[in-house]
Amino acid sequence: MIDYNQRSAKLKSVKSEKSAEIRDLPRVPRLRSFRNSWALAANPIPVITDYLDQFGDTVGLYLGGVRPTLLTRDPGLIQHVLQKNHRNYPKSELTRGVARYLGHGLLTSEGSYWLQQRRLIQPGFHRQRIAALTELMLDVIDECLAPVLDAAGKQGGVAQVAVHELMTATAFRIIARSVFSSSMTEAELQQMARLLTELQGFYVRTLRQPYLRPWLGVTGQYRLHDGLAAELRQLIRGYIQRRKQEQQADPGFAKDDLLQMLLDARYEDSGEAMTDEQVLDEAAILLVAGHETAANALSWLWLLLARHPEEAAKVRAEMQRVLGSRRPSFTDLPQLPYSMQVVQETMRLYPPVWIVDRQAAEDDEYNGLPLPKGTLISAYLYGVHHLPRLWPEPEAFCPARFGKDQPAPPTYAYLPFGGGPRLCIGNQFALTEMQLVLLEVLRRFEVEWQEQPPIQMRPLITLRPRAEINLRFRAR
Numbered sequence: 001m002i003d004y005n006q007r008s009a010k011l012k013s014v015k016s017e018k019s020a021e022i023r024d025l026p027r028v029p030r031l032r033s034f035r036n037s038w039a040l041a042a043n044p045i046p047v048i049t050d051y052l053d054q055f056g057d058t059v060g061l062y063l064g065g066v067r068p069t070l071l072t073r074d075p076g077l078i079q080h081v082l083q084k085n086h087r088n089y090p091k092s093e094l095t096r097g098v099a100r101y102l103g104h105g106l107l108t109s110e111g112s113y114w115l116q117q118r119r120l121i122q123p124g125f126h127r128q129r130i131a132a133l134t135e136l137m138l139d140v141i142d143e144c145l146a147p148v149l150d151a152a153g154k155q156g157g158v159a160q161v162a163v164h165e166l167m168t169a170t171a172f173r174i175i176a177r178s179v180f181s182s183s184m185t186e187a188e189l190q191q192m193a194r195l196l197t198e199l200q201g202f203y204v205r206t207l208r209q210p211y212l213r214p215w216l217g218v219t220g221q222y223r224l225h226d227g228l229a230a231e232l233r234q235l236i237r238g239y240i241q242r243r244k245q246e247q248q249a250d251p252g253f254a255k256d257d258l259l260q261m262l263l264d265a266r267y268e269d270s271g272e273a274m275t276d277e278q279v280l281d282e283a284a285i286l287l288v289a290g291h292e293t294a295a296n297a298l299s300w301l302w303l304l305l306a307r308h309p310e311e312a313a314k315v316r317a318e319m320q321r322v323l324g325s326r327r328p329s330f331t332d333l334p335q336l337p338y339s340m341q342v343v344q345e346t347m348r349l350y351p352p353v354w355i356v357d358r359q360a361a362e363d364d365e366y367n368g369l370p371l372p373k374g375t376l377i378s379a380y381l382y383g384v385h386h387l388p389r390l391w392p393e394p395e396a397f398c399p400a401r402f403g404k405d406q407p408a409p410p411t412y413a414y415l416p417f418g419g420g421p422r423l424c425i426g427n428q429f430a431l432t433e434m435q436l437v438l439l440e441v442l443r444r445f446e447v448e449w450q451e452q453p454p455i456q457m458r459p460l461i462t463l464r465p466r467a468e469i470n471l472r473f474r475a476r
Helices: 004-017 019-024 030-035 037-042 044-055 075-084 111-125 127-154 163-180 186-208 210-218 221-249 258-264 276-307 309-322 330-335 337-349 381-385 427-444
Strands: 058-063 067-072 158-162 356-359 364-366 369-371 376-379 445-448 457-459 463-465 470-475
Touching: 030 037, 030 058, 037 044, 037 186, 044 058, 044 067, 044 381, 044 457, 075 356, 075 364, 075 376, 075 381, 111 127, 111 258, 111 276, 127 158, 127 163, 127 330, 127 427, 127 470, 158 163, 163 186, 163 258, 163 276, 163 427, 186 210, 186 221, 186 276, 210 221, 221 258, 221 276, 258 276, 276 309, 276 337, 276 427, 276 445, 276 463, 276 470, 309 337, 309 427, 309 445, 330 337, 330 427, 337 427, 427 445, 427 470
Parallel strands: 067 376
Antiparallel strands: 058 067, 158 470, 356 376, 364 369, 445 470, 457 463
16 A cells, blocks of 8 residues: 655655756746637647647647646656656546546546556457458458449549548448448438537547636536437437347347447446446547547548558559458468558647646656546647657657668557556557558558648647648559
């Protein structure tokens, strides 16, 4: 057991001895934070990057001009918070607030309950299960690319493709079928995508502009979005209820999917199953997190490859050498390392998880920097991925930097799925899915750039493109 009284006394001494360091910790003036709150709400990345470039890799600021926050892109401090002393740094109320709209699943739960749920769900993402899902993923990719091929056939071999829309539909159908063994209808897909975008946009606004919360309450915005969250949960609940009805009608009925895994799982200590609400919470998180990461990363990937056709040619040459004209199997994927390097470099430039937050449960310190109880720490993963001292030519798209002949990235310099014990449970699922989509699209199409306004980032909970990415897919 940690004696926190002794530790607090020791840290008070440290604070006294390190008072110069506390005073010297750069801080963004509160007035400047408040003036920048509208720009921060629209796109925080340029604002945050400017702060850190000017004041240093760890700064104090007021989020939205109101909430005291420690912002860092120091890999050592991030490792300390996410891994080395992770028990002292649960997610803050900023992330826990997502539970209001998505429920208390793995993403939002904490402590012993989170660990219990993680252990219960982990088998659903073991290598063997992901291998078994490869054919399912490939079938969904075939279905989603078929209309593009058809459109190309009718338009001289070239189809105009709204890439983010296509990748979102593909990723959503893959996770929906993996969870429910069935595809959502197009109407349900569109409805869920709309609900998730509206909920994310509203929730992030409440974080970045906290001074608006009273007005949002008076104008009924919280009530409105609670209703949207209820609509989303009811949509998912319908799938769960239908599964249970199928099982009641036919005791021998069985499905090999993630929903069935959730329904069949039993706690080791009690032998009991999850309640219906627990299953709903976990299924909702799987659907949301299971498509957002892949859909956004793949959208950025196609933008990058359209601008760098020489990199697509390298992937295609590797495919020809390993696969010929056949589609890949799970066992082929390790033999196609350059395609994975393209995925890795895309997620370095555009990390789906672009920032994470933690809050100190007790007094702590890192390299002489006091971290008092209650300190809100925002780990700026996007900033780490773009630091020149960690990544030569950080703004360049260079998949070769992840090659086996290259030095490994410095510790905690690469965190596309977070880090520490709360590393995303579905990271291998997402990587497999993205590699398969990359290979199957390039097997069918040349992806070409077309002139359009610059594509800006839209950092919500995940890093989305602000506008649609429109590209040409030329049938091969």
